[in-house]
Amino acid sequence: MGEELQVFGTHVSPFSRRVELALQLKAIPYQYIEEDIPKKSPFLLKYNPLYKKVPVLVHNGIPLVESLIILEYIDENWKTNPILPQHPRERARARFLANYIDDKVFPSWIKAARSGREGREKAVEEACKALEPLENELKSNKFFGGDSIGLVDIVGIFVGYWIPVMQQALGFQILTTHRFPKLTKWSQELLKHSVVNQALPPKHDLSSYIQACYPHHLGSKL
CATH class of the missing domain: 3.40.30.10 (Glutaredoxin)
Structure with a gap:
């Protein structure tokens, strides 16, 4: 067809x-x-x-x-390579985490990027707090979807790629091995995947876009 x-x-x-x-x-x-x-x-x-x-x-x-x-x-x-779990309870959990990323993680990091010097430290800490449930959820899994990339991994690409580029572009480092060892390892595994790697925008383009959106925050170190 x-x-x-x-x-x-x-x-x-x-x-x-x-x-x-x-x-x-x-x-x-x-x-x-x-x-x-x-x-x-x-x-x-x-x-x-x-x-x-x-x-x-x-x-x-x-x-x-x-x-x-x-x-x-x-x-x-399209049933090939399913991205949602088969078990209803696991499907519901994946939906919950995907919504959590959009409702809590994404807004908190945009707030941190937009914050002024006086409010930056508090905003960044709030963004880190939003990441903690994802760190705990990974447990010993390679991906949120287990051994293969699933819904939460796809939605979480913002965490795995956009956040590190945003940190580098704006001058703060939070998603580190020390504070988020599981998320850091997950991000590395995710970005090594050939399909994921090809689907991402070049770092230079993304960094330039971020710097254009938040030019007054450049060089603001924590």
Whole structure:
């Protein structure tokens, strides 16, 4: 059966990249369309009129929005290399952790990046506190999905790649072996995976983007 699959995204967005990563892990062909978010193309406004943001997955002309919803849709439609656990309890746990990353971890790190010198130390500590449940959840597993990459690993790519680049670009180091040994090792294993490595934006591009977003925080060391 012939299928048309398009992903509208932006290459520096962890939300866009997680959708591409899921498709690539399942070896599903798709067309990628880079969006200029400030300008918002007519296609983006057509396919996501409510939120007007990426990513958008268009499957045979039907759009789906919000990355977590898209990831579940992908897993339900293409059964090869499943990213969600088979057991209902484990599936629920994976969904919980994925939502936790988006609801707690991501906002806390954006707050830290935006904070001024006086509030930076407190904001960074809050961001670290948000990471602690993920550190504890890994236990002795290679990935959150066990021996293979799963939903939480895909959603957590922000932690494994974006946070280290953000730290280096803005001048603070928190995700370290000393404080987060399991997350650090997990990040290294994740980034060594050939599919993950190819799906990530170049560090230089991402670092330049971060520095452009938060130029007044450069060189602020803790």
